[in-house]
Amino acid sequence: MTDMSAGSAAIPRAKKNSILVASDNMRRRNAAEARFKIYGLAAIAVSMVTLAFMLVTILNDGLSSFKQARYSFPVSLTAAVLDPSGDRNRDEMAKVTTVGYAKVLIAAFKAEIEARGISTEGLSDKDVSDMVSKDAPGELRATVLANPALVGTSIDGSILAIGRVDGFIKGRVTMETAVRDGNVSPEQLQLAERLIEAGILTSPFNWDFITNSDASDQRPEAAGLGVALIGSAYMMLIVLITCVPVGVAASIYLEEFAPKNRWTDLIEVNISNLAAVPSIVFGILGLAVFINFMGLPQSSSLVGALVISLMTLPTIIIATRSAIRAVPPSIRDAALGVGASKMQMVFHHVLPLAMPGILTGTILGLATALGETAPLLLIGMVAFVDEYPSASLGGILDPATALPVQVYGWAQRADPAFIERSNGAIIILLIFLVIMNVAAILLRRRFERRW
């Protein structure tokens, strides 16, 4: 016994390699495994958090652009100023400029402040009148000229406040910043506070942001997206008309008819390369070919649309080709078997079956096209446009701008109020993109077929 115990004590116990207890090495390897998995999760988390953060900042900065500070007070439209001839003739009245309307407006504003007993201490008359937007007289003039019978009556005016007062309500402008600001004084903001208490200064929903055209640097409060929305709509329409037929026709040829030869190879290589050419290069192409060579007008939606069509074409071709390829060969064989010609087989059978896929690809291509900015800068769509393009066919040649270009244009302006507008424009742009993408997903879900 003693021998045995002595013997067992003499032999050093070999380290036990149990499968139930993890060895150091295994523990290390398992820890590395866990770390590796966490890296992966962290990478995804980083991109998700960044995405969420970006969207939140945009919503945070941009949602306020859908509200706009306005004064509501009665404006009596003095006939003596607005219609000197007194016969309510629209052409005669059009001779009164905004200066006349400004007078009426400011008088009404001051009268209201006095009538409500709101103190304007520390403010000169000019300080008070400066709190009304420079765009307000123009708005009033348009209202009156549209309905000359209003002259001589008193209307309930909803009058734009200046951008700084608007910013004060939204928290962008504070008493501290106003001290250093040449455009607004703390006293004016105190008056604004009193006006809010009296219910004169409110922030209703800002329809003008969606319908107005762009406004000059000094009037952020009046700037709107109207021209950009029309321009983008025209462009998407033209892209749809030019790009989809050409893209589908090219895909049909390449998938169903093209013989395997050098020319076809060249086309294939070209399409995949075009898909990777930087967008700005397409802008240079547009400038050189469509504007300098063909002499089409700068900043027009037609040129913008043509450039974007060329950019979108590869996307649509790639999507359409995979949709056509997904149609099983048995369909083709059956069609040919009952005596259809190759052309009939394609147009009567393959194309209708590939349609959902083509539509989905087209919508996604258009969504990318809608957000494209860089090439449009080169063809002059960043210029200041404050007239709506005409609604007739010739409107595609009128100067216009596009949603993403407007985003960029506003971001370049000095007044921080334009950054808010810029973010507001992004929100509208993103809403369109979400709608298009959801439509594409629904289409795919609804019509997707598995053979």
Added chain:
Amino acid sequence: MSVTFLLGLLIVLGVAAFFLARMRALSSAGGSVRKLHSLPGYYGWHGFLMVALPGLTALVLWLIIQPMVIEARISATLPEALVIDAAARELTMGEVRRVAGGLDAVVASGALSTTDSNKIDTTSTNVRDLLKNAGVALGADVTPEVLKAAQAYRGMAGWGAVGRSFLALVVALAGLAYAIKVTNPDFRARNRVEFVVLGLLIVASSIAILTTVGIVFSMLNETIKFFGQYPIGAFFFGLTWSPNFRGDSDFGLLPLLWGTLYITFVSMVVAVPIGLFSAIYLAEYASKSTRNWLKPLIEVIAGIPTVVFGIFALVTVGPFLRDYFAQPLGLGDSGSSVMTAGIVIGILNIPFISSLSDDIINAVPQSMRDGSLGLGATKSETVRRVVLPAALPGIVGAILIGVSRAIGETMIVVMGAGAAAKLSLNPFEAMTTMTVKIVGQLTGDTDFAAPETLVAFALGMTLFVITLGLNVIALVVVRRYKEQYE
């Protein structure tokens, strides 16, 4: 007859031809469709095509040739001094066209009758004021030669319009007569129509090539002009970039190239690890259901327009980096910097790298994983030692595509990188890229004869060649990799 009206007329004629030919086919077969070679609709389409194709071709050719002929003849009548070289001729002809257009406007407004407009001369009438009243403002007074040329121009254009309509209609009617004549039960209308349709399909597929040709030629032409005015060596190896619209500019590419590559490098430092680890997680660890909603969510990033990222760089990332890194570290106080643009482009590139790598990792055969796991390797060891080395060429291709996208990215650098062309190592300093300068030199008032504008085309060409090269390499690498496992 205006072009729009003529187009409408051609379409109406074409539709008429459709029905006429279809009727003719049916009646020639005695009303029995089975005796016809093709379905009746094909005879109709044949009629339509025979009218529309020749008519449109004639119209388009006329529209292209007429201005050339008229310009040649007018400039032959102008005195030598006005058309001494190409630039002077272009200037004079532009003036002639403007005056002619102005006279059209005057006649349209009713201020002059058509005959009077051809009789007026500069001694008795102040043409400039006349045109101004019709809404056409001219830069200078109209010289007698130009006025005469403009009147001749209008005369020829008027005859041209008549000739155009006449030719197009005659050709279309001839087509109609031909279509009706050949229509009989044995005529192979379907083959003819399908031949034309096939031709249209081929034309459509060649547009991709035309686009590439257009890109290359539009840039090559101006680039050659630029190198005629500025030495090619000084462009590619110059160290200073200081365009000056009064002339005497320096266009050294190197500072722009440095800015571009530095920003691209930063963006890749952000995008490659995040994108690659996302791809590994999605391909190797995530369950099928997680993958199904996580992958589209990452791809949402790719669907956001770059101008939105630009705003993000300008408003959020730039000031954040400036206030918390650059200023405390004493590295500068500029919101727009290499870091700002690089990080934001990196975020934009995550989904590209991740979804390309994901596809590539998925293409690695399962048997290789099973072999490694069977030998007792953990999952991460399998990924690191087996899957990634096998997928490496493909991943390199994906990264190259990412690099080419970062080099060509415009909006983010325009809004986030700054405009100062500098050769500096400090990542918190504002630097600029080729794309920024292309936008800068080509927006606003541009003079397409000055090197200050033309340099943008040389930059565009350089950019095109670089990105094209990267893409071709990437495609070759990826293709070779894919073949390896197919």
